[in-house]
Amino acid sequence: MRKAPRFIAALATFTLAAPAIAASQHQTLDKEIERLMAAEMIPGVAVAVVDRGKVTHIVAKGVRNAAGDPLTPDTIMYAASITKAAFSYYVLMLVNDGKVDLDRSVAEILPKPLPAYPRYADLGVDERWRTITLRRLLTHSSGLADQRFYDPENRFRFNLEPGTRYAYSNEGINLAQFIIEEGLGLKVGDEMNRRLFQPLGMTNSSMIWREDFKRNLADGQHADGRWEAHDDRSSVKAAGSLDTTITDLGKLAAAMASGWGLSTKTRAELDKGSFPIVSRSQFPPFLIRDNPDNARIGLQAGIGVVVFKGPEGRAFYKGGHNDITDNHMTCVAKDKHCVVVLTNSGVGQRIIPAVVKAALGDIGSPWDWEYGAAPKP
Secondary structure, X not given: OOOOOOOOOOOOOOOOOOOOOOHHHHHHHHHHHHHHHHHHOOXXXXXXXXXXXXXXXXXXXXXXXXXXXXXXXXXXXXXXXXXXHHHHHHHHHHHHOOOOOOOOEHHHHOOOOXXXXXXXXXXHHOHHHXXXXXXXXXXXXXXXXXXXXXXXOOOOOEOOOOOXXXXXXXXXXXXXXXXXXXXXXXXXXXXXXHHHHOOOOOOOOEOOOOHHHHHHEOOEEOOOOOEEOOOOOOXXXXXXXXXXXXXXXXXXXXXXXXXXXXXXXXXXXXXXXXXXXXXXXXXXXXXXXXXXXXXXXXXXXXXXXXXXEEOOEEEEEEEEEEOXXXXXXXXXXXXXXXXXXXXXXXXXXXXXXXXXXHHHOOOOOXXXXXXXXXXXX
16 A cells, blocks of 8 residues: 655745746756755656647656666656556547447446456445446546455455545556446557557557567666666556656647547546545545545546646646656646656655646645645645
């Protein structure tokens, strides 16, 4: 289970004064990244900035492995749970096509009852499986377990009453993939490549391992400085199997901010807010402890993202983390302004709030909720 990290990073002391970003501001951002990396001993950081829906700046600094090979804008890095945002955007493309309905019961989409499939047989004794919809899965409001291996009996079950509260569920996101594949007869990895990655020019992105990634690949570093080799993921997992580059993820952020490939109505589903988030922190997901202040910033689950309102208005974001990776993507609706931060460190959270502030200004990001205990930029 994910634990709240320790924060000791100094925060950036400046904000951007205008929506259009000047080259000098990019230079200032680059220097701030270097300062933060040195202060917190983060081995590699890659950042993409989007302004008015277009990628305006990409920078990669530091090293990608124990040998000291440089991290570059085309280094393959693990997206971690930012995969969920990419997958959810693909699902919205299917919604746009009229192929799926976010609010249709799984019982109406799959050719067989969900418990008839061996992986989901545990739900056979619980008729609440019929309440499962793609919207509930993509907003983490289904009540389903986060990971079945956390269960003492290794069973897949509802931990909460469906539709009652936000509770992070990797299993739920992978179930959404299963519904698309079984219900529509589509291979999610191939289709995301065809519908999303290739048209956007994301040629170094894949939901499954590619051998050509070896040429420029980022390993990851644990909090204690130990390096660990990049995990070659051999199966498509909507919850977190995307390998990509900062160059490619910048393109994805720009597309999401602009609503590329979607009608205005469908794009609105992404970040209009589908389900209120009342929990005090994101993790552990089934700890019932609330924070009434969430309502003040309109903290809600969007489709595959988290939505909030800050000084610059409505924004959405998605983070991604494991023991050797920390990532963050944030977009502000005003001026379609985004920043993507990828690190090959398990403690990248030490600098991510400061990098986001340096790139976007003070947008009111809910760091306390995201990480459990963070300084306010």
